[in-house]
Amino acid sequence: MAHELQDEAVRLAERCRDLARDFERVRKAVQQLGDHAGWAERGTREKGLEVLQSAAGIELPDFADFEKRLRTEIGTWLGRFRQAFLDKLFKSCKERGLSVTALAEQPPTFSLAGLGLVLDFDKGVAEISYGRERIDRMPLKTSELLERCQALHAQLEATWPGAEPFFTQLLGAYRARVGREGKAFGDRVELVDVLPELSLSFAPDAARKASPTAGGKAPTLTLLTRAEFAWLLDRLAREGALAQQGLRLELGTATGGSTKDKKRVLFLEAGMGGGQYYLSLRFVEAVS
Missing domain, CATH: 1.10.287 (Helix Hairpins)
Incomplete structure (x- = not known):
């Protein structure tokens, strides 16, 4: 045709x-x-x-007839392209030793190397994410896509300081946040509000001790991304390290209307129930 x-x-x-x-x-x-x-x-x-x-x-x-036949041909081609791309994707993942799991058909969604991957064959692009937070968007080219996923996975892994250090950092960020909000230890604070304090603990000593600029402004702090924060929390749960130092980290789920504003919640993929949005956190005394 x-x-x-x-x-x-x-x-x-x-x-x-x-x-x-x-x-x-x-x-x-x-x-x-x-x-x-x-x-x-x-x-x-x-x-x-x-x-x-x-x-x-x-x-x-008769443009209408030509348009109809062209649309059919494009649909046929797209089906062949889609199948060929998926076959090559799974084959390449196997050759590289990467895990890939189909999660949904519409849109085609996969878990690849611990990351989320959504394919848009109509636009010819792939969206890479973690915790439903988009990290990157790129053309549907198998080799480049897999290399990018591996690189992004390595970047997320590089943020992990270890279970004990991260627990301590998060606890310090929580203490600073409840103090800033005038709350008592044990009260809940929203997850996203802890990001600035937590980011400060990840910053190099030189950056944290830097003097104000010539204009009197404080040096810019690079915040942890929402994807990185979700990764760290998931990793802490997977390692079974939610309770340390006589305290236990509790995360409050987002329910009802609180899930509508996605900027105020985090989606955690593994641990703590998994596959769920969370809104807040607090530290409480661990019960033996």
Whole structure:
């Protein structure tokens, strides 16, 4: 069908070229009729009538039929492309020793190397995420996509300081946050509000001790991303390290209306129930 459509496209293009000449002739004749000087001349009016009479018999190509056949061909091609891409994706993952699991069909969603991967075959792009937080967006090219997923996974892994250090850092960030909000230890604070204090604990000593700039402004602090925060919390849960130092970390689930504002919640993929949005955290005394 592809060759037939190509031949038909050539015929349509030639017909459109002819029509363009015909309609240009009509345009000029009508334009002259709109001119006062032209209208005053009998010959101009008669010529305009003649051109319009001939234009009434112009037949337009059947674009509707061509559009329908083209749409069918594109759908067929897209199906073949989709299957070929998925076959190559799974084969390449196997060769690289990467785990890949199908999660949903519409849109095609996978878990690849611990990351979320959503494929948009219509637009030809893939979206890479963690905890439903987009990390990157790139063309559907298998090798480049897998290399990027591996690199992003390594970047997330690099943020992990270890279960005990992270627990201590998060506890310190929580203490600072409840103090800032005038709350008591054990009260809940929202997860996203802890990010600035937690990010400070991840910053190099030089950055934390840096003096204000010449303009009197404090040095810019690079915040942990929401994806990195979700990764750290998931990792802490997977290692069974939610209770340390006589304290236990409790995360409050987001329910009802609190899940509507996705900027205020975090989706955790592993541990703590997994596959759920969380809104808050607190530390309480661990019960033996």
